[in-house]
Amino acid sequence: MECKDLLELINQYIDEEVDASVCEKFEKHLAECKPCRVVIDSIRGTIQLYRGDQPYELPDDVRNRLHETLQKHWSRPQEG
Numbered sequence: 001m002e003c004k005d006l007l008e009l010i011n012q013y014i015d016e017e018v019d020a021s022v023c024e025k026f027e028k029h030l031a032e033c034k035p036c037r038v039v040i041d042s043i044r045g046t047i048q049l050y051r052g053d054q055p056y057e058l059p060d061d062v063r064n065r066l067h068e069t070l071q072k073h074w075s076r077p078q079e080g
């Protein structure tokens, strides 16, 4: 799994709608990729603020911040 794949799955992951096998890959990526981990942590914090009994959708500003963070990460040359 790459950062882009993770980003696409974030909503499903948050809603706990991903398959167990996908979830495993997701978390494996998180274990190896610090920027994604930071993103997920901040999203989780946000969800706890927003989430009540209603279905959760990422607010636009969170989504934008997420894209910015990951794009910075992606635009860096790969090292090691």
Ligand SMILES: [Zn+2]
Pocket (backbone or CB within 6 Å): 002, 003, 006, 029, 033, 035, 036
């Ligand atoms: Zn990543």
